[in-house]
Amino acid sequence: MKTSVATKIFALLCVFLLYGAPPSLQAEKHSLYYIYTALSKPVDLPGIYQFTAMGLLDDREIDSYNSEEQKKIPTQHWMKEKMQEDYWEKGTQSRKSKEQWFNVNVDILMKRMRHSESDLHVLQWRHGCEIEKQGDEVKFSKGIDEYSYDGENFLSFDDKESQWVAPVDAALPTKRKWDNVPILNQYTKGYLEKECVDWLNKFRDYADEEFRNSSPPDVHVFAKRSFRDKTKWRLTCLATGFYHKDTFLTIRKYRSPLPEDELESTGIRPNHDETFQMKKSVEINEDEKADFDCFVAQRTLKEPIIVRWGRQTKIIKGVI
Structure with missing residues (x-):
């Protein structure tokens, strides 16, 4: 009996070494991100708005907002069923505020970089978190809070050092301004490591409930x-x-x-x-x-x- 058990254990170890852990033991990776995109001027093209925002759970869109409809709406059935009406009302007001903020700051960056108002410019913001889940244990993996201007990295938050990183000279004034407000950096770090993870876990539970009933x-x-x-x-x-x-x-x-x-x-x-x-x-x-x-x-x-x-x-x- 002892020999048989030892043989099975040895065989299992060989499987781990050759193929990695079986699916049930592998850590699951999940992410929750919000992406905001603002254009410096309207574009007369179908489906292209001056301001858009979306939430992505594991790269699947769960909510959306645009400058034409000006309403945060669910894009997944389970989001519509699980989240209360006040969630969407508060979300709509938050997206409207961010739309105004983006409109102001696109103009600021254009002037700072001496860019022509006749050209089209794009300001984007992406923030969110990633986790690893193994069984009931959830581990924070990383948080991202970053801005880009015309497709180039402009400003990002270093979660470990709790400070902003400016890869270009034009972002230095913003970095100095934000780093001089410690409570802002503390809030950003807390959101990425705690609040974002809580929302991610909640959304995953809602999504899993529906997926378990799917084909x-x-x-x-x-x-x-x-x-x-x-x-x-x-x-x-x-x-x-x-x-x-x-x-x-x-x-x-x-x-x-x-x-x-x-x-x-x-x-x-x-x-x-x-x-x-x-x-x-x-x-x-x-x-x-x-x-x-x-x-x-x-x-x-x-x-x-x-x-x-x-x-x-x-x-x-x-x-x-």
Whole structure:
């Protein structure tokens, strides 16, 4: 019995060394960011506003605001259902105030840099936080509070040193002004490390509740002749229609994951309906009788999805 247990432990350690921790033990990474964009003058183009703002949870838009409608609105069903009306009313007033602030400061920067008012200039602000979650433990990863002007870094907050960093001379007056108000830097640091994380966790809980009730991802396995070697087959696993960007997908042989450096991956890509997809491929010998399968795990799934290489596999003669 002792030998058997020791053997299992040794095997598990080998899996960790070769393939990393299994999906259920890997740390989840999540982010919450708000992005504000102000133009120095109106642009007569559809869908382009002089001022826009949006909230992004794990790179998915959860709310939006623009200078034409002047109202903060939810862009996810669960945000509309979970957040009370006063949240949107207060959010609208906050966005209106920021719109006025941006309009004033775009003009200030243009004058400071001696830029022509006839040209179009852009001022952006991005702030938010990232966390790592493993089980019930949530760990603050980093906070970002940064400004850019015409696409170039202008000013950013150093969370560790609690001070502003000015990469260009034109930002030095703003840095000195803000650093001379310690309570402002204390508030910025507190927001990034605490308040932002609290909102992120709340939004994640709301989103997870809806995602748990949604359909599981569609998983397919395809095979076609290799272009590089006609004696081999190219086996592809495709998972699509999922919401979680922390979805884990791999190809297994004899129920053991293949090393990631042997697989070709598209990475996680967006679909047209705000879901995501991911595809991984590997070349195998034509006469190989191995038991291949596609393994997909997700924290909202009660058990992984496994599609086996064999009868459920489609042989594709052309290009997918």
